[in-house]
Amino acid sequence: MIDLLIVEDEPLVAKRLERFAREALGKQAGKSAFARSVEEATPLAELLPASAVLFLDLNLFGVDGFDLLEIDIRSPARTIVVSADQSRAVDAFSYGVVDFVAKPFSKERIAQAIDRALAGRDPLAPPVKYLGGAPATPGSGVVFTPLGDVVALHGADDYVEIELSSGKRLLTRKTMIELEAMLGQEFCRIHRSHIVNRSYASEYRAQSGSRYSLILSTGAALPVGRARIDDLKRWLNI
Amino acid sequence: MIRFLFAIILIALLPGAAAAQSTRSDFIRFEEVRVVEGDDPQYAAPNFDDANWARTAPANIDPQGRIIWVRAYIDGDRLAAAAADQPLGFFLSALASREVFLNGVMIGENGIPGATPADETPGALDAVFYVPADLIRPDANVFAIRISSHHLGARLHWPIHSFHLAAYESPTRRRLQSYIPAIAAGGAIALGAFYFLGFYASNRRDASSLALGILAFAVIAQLAAESWRAFDHYLYPSHMLRLYLMLGFAFIAGVALSVFSGLRFTPQRTAQTTALAVIVSGFAIFLAPGFDSKLGLIILIFMIAALVAALIGAKNRKRGAFLSAIGFAIFLLAAILAPYQFLDQTYYLAMAALIIILFATQIRLLSDEQRAREEAALQTVRLRHELLKKQIQPHFLMNTLTTLSEWIESEPKTGVAMIDALSRELRLLYDISDNTLISLDDELELCRQHLKVMSLRADATFSLQIDGATPDIQCPPAVLLTLIENAFTHNEYRDSAEFEVKTTLSGKDISILCRAPTQADSKTSSQNGAGLAYIRARLKEAFGDDWSLESAPTPRFWETVINWRSP
Numbered sequence: 001m002i003d004l005l006i007v008e009d010e011p012l013v014a015k016r017l018e019r020f021a022r023e024a025l026g027k028q029a030g031k032s033a034f035a036r037s038v039e040e041a042t043p044l045a046e047l048l049p050a051s052a053v054l055f056l057d058l059n060l061f062g063v064d065g066f067d068l069l070e071i072d073i074r075s076p077a078r079t080i081v082v083s084a085d086q087s088r089a090v091d092a093f094s095y096g097v098v099d100f101v102a103k104p105f106s107k108e109r110i111a112q113a114i115d116r117a118l119a120g121r122d123p124l125a126p127p128v129k130y131l132g133g134a135p136a137t138p139g140s141g142v143v144f145t146p147l148g149d150v151v152a153l154h155g156a157d158d159y160v161e162i163e164l165s166s167g168k169r170l171l172t173r174k175t176m177i178e179l180e181a182m183l184g185q186e187f188c189r190i191h192r193s194h195i196v197n198r199s200y201a202s203e204y205r206a207q208s209g210s211r212y213s214l215i216l217s218t219g220a221a222l223p224v225g226r227a228r229i230d231d232l233k234r235w236l237n238i
Numbered sequence: 239m240i241r242f243l244f245a246i247i248l249i250a251l252l253p254g255a256a257a258a259q260s261t262r263s264d265f266i267r268f269e270e271v272r273v274v275e276g277d278d279p280q281y282a283a284p285n286f287d288d289a290n291w292a293r294t295a296p297a298n299i300d301p302q303g304r305i306i307w308v309r310a311y312i313d314g315d316r317l318a319a320a321a322a323d324q325p326l327g328f329f330l331s332a333l334a335s336r337e338v339f340l341n342g343v344m345i346g347e348n349g350i351p352g353a354t355p356a357d358e359t360p361g362a363l364d365a366v367f368y369v370p371a372d373l374i375r376p377d378a379n380v381f382a383i384r385i386s387s388h389h390l391g392a393r394l395h396w397p398i399h400s401f402h403l404a405a406y407e408s409p410t411r412r413r414l415q416s417y418i419p420a421i422a423a424g425g426a427i428a429l430g431a432f433y434f435l436g437f438y439a440s441n442r443r444d445a446s447s448l449a450l451g452i453l454a455f456a457v458i459a460q461l462a463a464e465s466w467r468a469f470d471h472y473l474y475p476s477h478m479l480r481l482y483l484m485l486g487f488a489f490i491a492g493v494a495l496s497v498f499s500g501l502r503f504t505p506q507r508t509a510q511t512t513a514l515a516v517i518v519s520g521f522a523i524f525l526a527p528g529f530d531s532k533l534g535l536i537i538l539i540f541m542i543a544a545l546v547a548a549l550i551g552a553k554n555r556k557r558g559a560f561l562s563a564i565g566f567a568i569f570l571l572a573a574i575l576a577p578y579q580f581l582d583q584t585y586y587l588a589m590a591a592l593i594i595i596l597f598a599t600q601i602r603l604l605s606d607e608q609r610a611r612e613e614a615a616l617q618t619v620r621l622r623h624e625l626l627k628k629q630i631q632p633h634f635l636m637n638t639l640t641t642l643s644e645w646i647e648s649e650p651k652t653g654v655a656m657i658d659a660l661s662r663e664l665r666l667l668y669d670i671s672d673n674t675l676i677s678l679d680d681e682l683e684l685c686r687q688h689l690k691v692m693s694l695r696a697d698a699t700f701s702l703q704i705d706g707a708t709p710d711i712q713c714p715p716a717v718l719l720t721l722i723e724n725a726f727t728h729n730e731y732r733d734s735a736e737f738e739v740k741t742t743l744s745g746k747d748i749s750i751l752c753r754a755p756t757q758a759d760s761k762t763s764s765q766n767g768a769g770l771a772y773i774r775a776r777l778k779e780a781f782g783d784d785w786s787l788e789s790a791p792t793p794r795f796w797e798t799v800i801n802w803r804s805p
Contacts, residue, residue, distance in 0.1 A: 009730070010637055012697055016644040037730065059633050061730045084636030103632075104640035 001030030002118070003052040007041040007071060008034070008082070009060045013103070017055050017082065017110065024111035037061060038068065045075035050175050052077035053117045056097075058088060069095055070142040073132040076158070076173040078117040094129035095144065096174075096182045120181045128182045133162045133170025143170055147186065151200045151218060153179055155193035163218075165200070188235040190214055191225040204236060266320055266403035268296050271310040277353055281307040282339040282382040284375075296401035301334045302393055305353045305386035312403075314376040317369075320403060326369040327406035331399035333474040334387035335361040340373045341380060349473070355388035362471045363399070364409040389475040395528040414468040420586030421465065424458050427590055430597045431455045437604075444607075449498035450593075450600055456491035457589050460484050464586075481529050488533055491589075492519065492540025498596065499544035499566075502603070503551025503559045515543035534577050537585070541570050557606065558599030565595040614779060621775055622671045625716050628723075629667050641695045656694040663687035670715040674780045678711035678750075682739065684719050689737070692726060699734040706741035711748055712804060714776035718752055721798050724769040725754035728796075746804045753795045773800070781805065 004021055008014040014034050022029045030052075035041035037060055045054060054077040058068055072079040078098045082105065083089075089100040098120075099113040130144040145164060154161045155176045162170040172179070180189050189195045196214060203215035204224075212224040214232070224232055272291035280286055288309050299308055320326055328338055328345070335349030335358050345368065349361025387397055400409075408414075431454030438448040463483035466472070472480075496515050500508030522535035545566035551559030569588050573580045580588070629635070638660060646653035666684045670676045682704060689700040722737055729735075738753040770789060777785040777800065785802035 010641060010695060012641045012644045012695065013637065016640065061727070084632035084634075084640075086632065103636040104643050 001051075002028050003030040003048060003077075004032045004055070005041070005044055005048055005052060005075075005077065006032065006034050006055045007036075007045075007060070007068075008055065008057045009036045010057075011036075013057075013082075017105075020105075020107045020110035021053070021055070021114055023107065024114040038071065041071045042074055045071045045077065046173070048075050048077040050076040050178075053114060054079045056081050058083040058085065058092070067141075069097070069132060069144075072097065073134065073142045073172055073174075076175060078178065080113045080117055090126050093126040095132065096128045096130070099125070120178065127184050131162055131170070131172070131179075131182075133172040136169055136171060145170065147183070147197070148199070150187075150197055151216060152197060152222065153187075153195040188232060190228055190232050191223055194222045196222065198235070201236065204232070204238065264404055266312065266316065268310045268312070268401060270294065271296050271299065271308050271401075273299060273306055273308050275304055275306050277305045277307070277351075277384065281309070281384070282342050282344070284341045284378075284380050286382075297396060297398055299332075299385070299398045299401070301332070301336075301351075301385040301387040302390060302397055303388065305351055305358075305384070308383040308385060310381045310383075310401075312379050312381070314374060314379055317374050317379050317403075318371075318376070321369060321371045321374060325406040326371070326403055327366040328369050328381060329366050329400045329402050329404055329409055330383065331364040331409060332385065332387070332401075333363060333390050333394060333397040333399075333477055334385045335359060335474075336365075336383050336385040338367045339382040339384075340369060341375055342382075343373055345369060345373070351384050351386035352388070353386070358386050358388045360389045360473045360475050363467065363474045363477055364413075364471055366406060366409040368406055369403065387474070390478060391475065392478050410468045410471065414465075416582070417461075417465045417468055417586075420461055420590070423587055423590030424461050427454045427593050428458055430593060431458065434597075434600070444604070446498050446501040447600065447604070449494045449501060450596055453491050453494035453498060453596075454593055456487045456494055457586070457593065460487035460491060461586050463487060485523070485529070485533060485536070488536050489519065489523075492536050496540045496543040496547070499547040499551075499562065502600075503547045503554075503556050503562070507547070507550075511543050511547055515540050530578065530581055534573070534581055537581075538570065538573060541566055541573070545570060558603055561595060561599055565592045617775060618674070618779060621772065621779065624772060625667065625671045629664060638691060638695055645694065652694065656691065659687050659690035659694065663691055667716065673715055675712040676715045678708045678713050678741070681713055681715065681718050682708065684716065685722055685737070685739075688719055688722060696731065698731060700731065701734075701736050703736055703738045704740075705738065707743060708741055711741060711743070713748075713750070714773075714780045717773050717776055717800065718750070720769045720773050721752045721754065724767065725756075725796060727769075729755070729757055731755075747801065748804055749799060749801045752798045752800075754798075756791060756794060756796050777802065 002025055004018060004025075006014045006017050006021075008017060014036075018032050018034070022032070033044050035044055041056075048054065052075075054072065054075055056068060056071055056079055058081055060068065069079075072095075080099045080101060081088075081092045081097045082101045082103060083092070084103045086102040089102070092100045098117045101109055101113050128147065130146055131150055132142050132144045134140065134142050145162070149165050151163045151165055153176070154163060156171075159171050159173050160176060160179060162172060164170065174182075176189070176193070176195065180187075180195060183195065186198050187195050188198065196216065200217045201214055202217045205213050205215055205221070207213055212229055212232075213221045214224055215221050270293050272288045272293055274281070274288070274291045281288075286309075291309065296308075296310070299306070317326075328340075330336060330338060330348075335351045337347040337351060338345050346365075347361075348365040348367075350357075350359040352358035390397070431451050433451075434447040434454070435451035438444060438451060460483075463480050466480055493512060493516060496512045497508060500511050504511070519536045519539045522539060523532050526532045526535050545563060548559050548563035548566055552563050569592055572584060572588055576584075638656075642653060642656050642660070645656055663684060666680065666687065670680060670684070682702065686702055689702055692698075693700045718739060725731075725735075725737070735755045737755070738751070740751040740753070742749040742751075770787070774787060777787065781802045784805075785800065787798070787800050789796070789798040791797070
């Protein structure tokens with residue numbers, strides 16, 4: 001079942017979105033929740049399962065812009081931005097949202113967005129330029145960091161840790177699968193729990209017992225998954 | 239610039255000061271003359287006994303309305319010495335007809351004196367009579383003058399203007415010389431006069447430019463009337479016309495000066511100060527003895543009025559007021575310290591310097607105003623753009639259209655009502671966006687349509703309550719609408735909200751209170767948001783500085799009070 005969270009300050013628009021989404025999902029449709037503000041949305045978003053779809057308006061009662069993407073970062077669900085301001089579509093994609101739907105929207109367009117959300121990120125969508133995450137210290141907001149500063153991503157229990165070149169770490173609720181889809185050719189998933197940035201890969205080393213590891217420029221050695229060795233070699237041109 | 243202008247004033251004042259210094263040592267003056275009323279050819283005789291004639295200074299000779307004889311004695315040696323190396327002339331400028339005798343022999347006549355107006359043929363005002371050297375006696379010499387004045391048409395205090403001996407020359411040469419610098423300056427003043435009158439006539443009805451142009455023209459006209467005497471040896475009855483012209487032009491110049499200074503520096507008090515100066519100078523014209531005093535007082539009184547206005551302006555930091563005040567003060571100081579020399583020699587030059595200062599400040603002010611007007615025009619375009627843009631900006635329009643789609647599908651009738659409200663709002667906005675002021679009724683209608691659109695968007699009830707009279711009130715466009723939009727931005731209205739507009743009129747003063755409900759958790763908005771900036775810019779555009787705006791929260795409302803004075 002696929003749950004829905006609709007973050008939208010216009011009740012009629014929210015109602016319409018939900019109806020179109022339910023029609024698109026058909027029997028797959030799960031529970032629906034609505035939020036009209038950041039305060040209402042954040043706790044609901046955090047509780048969503050990774051299979052859920054989050055519709056996010058980028059302007060809520062005067063709160064405007066990508067600050068609202070915090071809701072997305074705090075949720076494992078896939079986010080579709082629905083906005084009146086189409087000029088922001090490219091920006092929205094560069095922050096990693098699954099799709100961007102301009103208002104006013106049609107039923108068909110919402111169905112297409114749902115399909116993309118379920119299929120994972122559209123490979124033709126503009127590339128992601130930033131990764132967002134919450135600093136490990138609680139209470140602080142979400143930080144978006146350029147991909148060039150990202151050394152590696154490490155999967156933990158129900159979140160992913162983003163390791164930055166500064167040594168800091170950010171946490172995101174997105175899944176490794178989703179993150180792998182968002183990141184381009186600069187990144188490679190070398191292990192079930194590790195995605196690395198090629199710029200920070202310094203040495204590929206064979207260990208005893210036909211095990212391999214990748215040494216990063218930070219000095220850390222990451223294990224390479226057995227099934228991923230060929231991919232990694234291709235990626236490193238060796 | 240300022241130093242340069244000071245230099246001009248000083249240079250302009252120098253010739254006058256220099257002229258005042260030059261002595262007339264080559265003049266032979268008469269301390270005392272003997273006068274009798276009546277007419278007898280014997281009075282010319284060198285040996286006539288005039289012991290019982292009245293004795294007086296030459297300046298006090300008064301032939302007005304009668305015929306008199308004047309006898310003036312001079313020592314033979316002194317006269318012979320003066321005539322030795324140059325031809326000698328007897329300079330007798332008078333508002334009278336006269337015949338001049340030396341030792342019983344007539345040496346010249348100007349007009350024909352007579353006992354009655356019919357008997358007299360008027361002579362020229364300025365005249366010189368050649369003193370033949372062979373008539374000079376070694377002992378006592380007597381100049382006898384037969385003189386009458388019946389045709390002046392008014393009575394003057396000083397009908398005799400010169401009564402002395404000096405090297406023979408044109409009787410107006412010195413006078414002409416003294417006018418030359420002023421006439422040269424007159425060219426510059428005329429140019430300025432044309433510029434400012436042309437400026438007034440062309441596109442802008444700037445009253446202070448008109449006043450400055452009139453001032454410059456009146457000064458030139460006064461100079462022309464004044465120098466008429468040097469260019470044209472007119473008959474003495476024309477003198478009154480010249481005096482009246484000078485007085486009249488001085489008066490016009492004075493009024494123009496006072497009005498100019500008033501308009502520039504104390505716009506609200508121009509009429510009062512000028513009227514006061516006119517009344518005071520009117521008294522001066524009637525009460526002051528002598529034409530020069532009348533003229534001098536007129537100039538002084540209006541100059542004081544102009545100075546007071548400029549000083550008040552300087553205190554209120556009006557541009558150009560300080561410099562103008564200094565110009566007026568120097569002018570006044572010169573006029574008070576040496577009134578007659580000033581009037582005779584320095585007046586026009588000082589006036590030229592003053593007018594040049596005023597021209598300079600005026601041009602600077604006009605260019606400032608021009609810039610301000612251009613900025614205001616640009617601002618108007620900017621505001622209109624902002625207003626229209628706000629209505630087609632995606633957040634408003636696209637969200638509205640999205641809701642509209644929903645209504646069309648779910649409740650077509652409501653959808654049509656929404657299209658109706660939206661099109662009314664957009665049409666009203668388009669109609670008013672070009673205006674600086676619109677009727678308050680239109681503004682309120684705009685707010686109502688907007689609230690209708692917003693109600694349908696939120697599926698809620700947003701209403702407008704109006705208290706107080708609205709007809710005939712003019713307000714800048716979309717000011718109340720902006721306040722309502724602000725309220726929607728900062729509050730999460732869910733089911734209903736009632737907005738209130740309350741007008742209070744007191745004469746021309748208008749006060750509008752706009753009250754928007756707030757929620758306990760509403761986001762605080764600053765006094766400097768984009769919406770309030772738009773409202774302030776619109777108020778400034780419409781009312782200049784005659785308005786005020788206060789916007790502050792109360793426990794349950796956000797209240798904005800706008801006051802202005804209708805123009």
